[in-house]
Amino acid sequence: MRDTVLVLGANGRIGRALVDAFAAAGWRVRAQMRREPGYTLPAGVSPVICDALDTAALIEAARGADVLVNALNPDYTRWRELVPPLAASVLAVARASGATLMLPGNVYNFGAELPSLLTETTPQVAHTERGQIRIALEQQMRDAAADGVRSIVIRAGDFFGGGPGSWFDLVIAKDIAKGRVTLPGPADVPHAWAFLPDLAQVFVAVAARRAELAPFETLHFAGETLTGAQLHEALQQVCGRPLKRGQLPWWLLRLASPVVPIFRALAEMRYLWLRPHRLDDTRLRRLIGEPPHTPLSRALAASLASIHSDAVVTAVAA
Template identity: 50%
Template sequence: MSGRVLVLGAAGRFGRVAAEAFRDAGWQVASLVRGSATPRVAPGTEVITLDARDTESVVEAARGADVVVHALNVPFSQWQAEAFGLAETAIATARASGALLMMPGNVYGYGTGMPEVLDETTPMRPTSRKGALRVAIEQRLRAESEAGMRVVVVRAGDFYGGNAGGWIDRVVVNHITHGRLAYPGPLDVIHPWAYLPDLAPTFVRLAERREALPAFADFGFAGHAVTGGELTTAIAKAVGRSFKIDRMQWWMLRVLAPVVPIFRELCEIDYLWKTPHRLDQRRLAATLGSVPHTPFAAALAATLHDLGVTRRA
């Protein structure tokens, strides 16, 4: 069952890949972006240029949508000021059109004491401002679902693939031309990664089953849970050479945190690289039958190629 989907933030890391996945599955896709982001919109989708903070105009653009994907995002340093307001825009948009609201979730809400295996029953005990904010947004979504709106949250690890960049591009391979890789934590700690070309089709499959889902459906997406050693070894194999592995200098970020907002925000969640954790996706697999999954080596090799890292190295 397909239909019309409105992707809010369709030029972003997840939004563009989601728009492509819905388009390829035969959906009528509307990509909502700010005017300056139009060149990054997925081809073959309807382009709607609006500022997402103009809730009234966004609501009007969503008329007739069966699904709204909340892929709006802002830099870490702007989360406290803007993230909740953007979620309210997504809620108002889905409510007005009677659409299913879908959103990618993260693991920030579990806090420093999180267990190694995270599932839908794991309690949220945030220890960072970003974690508390994400919990508040999800509580708001749950309240809306109790009032009649349908909501799907798919919780995943750090994004990569689809030109997403993120930690892999900006940190891990940032100095690959100098024969060095960097990793944010101990190399023996498991950390979850979500390959976007797998995560986005998962959203499509859930949207196709929307009538059979509960009012508030929360799923874990396992992706690739690997140690830092496994990640750096896979990069070396994909590139075909060895590298010196550096540890990210968190102490330097903490020193500069008072004057560099992004460093302050990153330091709040540094525990994610020290605490082993992974996501359980048994509920998702039971719902879909099978979950899109590209083998880790192939997903990483494609990511490095798309980012131009293989050529640079």
């Protein structure tokens, strides 16, 4: 019998990648979304059209599921309003179904003084509201383990690939068709990245070994660690031409913050571009072996192709 997974937020970037990865691995996949899918679902995937706050509908959708993935991604400016009730709904579904709950984590939990190497035991001392919300969310999962709810957090750096909606496409590669790359931070600061298709395959691999884990577990996916200069050079190689390098005008975001909430939210996260950091994936490797890793040139080419309709990529390394 094949295992069954219910992916919550399947219309989002990480949700789409997870649906594709689980389906490709032979799982029976149920894909929850608020509206009809904005893309063609893989063959055999069952759509579940309902709001993620409709707990009763989700409990029904999760009947018989072995794994439940919380890939819900509320609007960045509405986390305080939406994340707590969504988390409560998801935990109720996990408790009722007995499915193992999985969550994509991020590095917000470690605050402005985050060390250069992030392990699963690095203290979580977030100073931003979003970091505090993420810490509370994971703590609720940890507490629920005492009631028999098994859960796994897989933490990764900033996403790229899988379409628009990240720092990579909204800032760094936004004007690449015009021959320009925009860096959010100094060119010599290492930054953690995760290519979404690789991260999704990590979820599948960990889900297959879930019985070997503690009731609550956190794992880190290292992905790519790149300085701005290294990313710039890699993009030039993929595009096959020189690209001008500029800096994000943070002063403009701060100036507009009082009237543009998303700018205020983004400005709060500037520290992540000023502090060097990478994730240690030793525990993940111990569990699944060598993590999936698409060569950087191919990952960048696929990412650019997913956000630009014009031919910005003229040469792709094999």
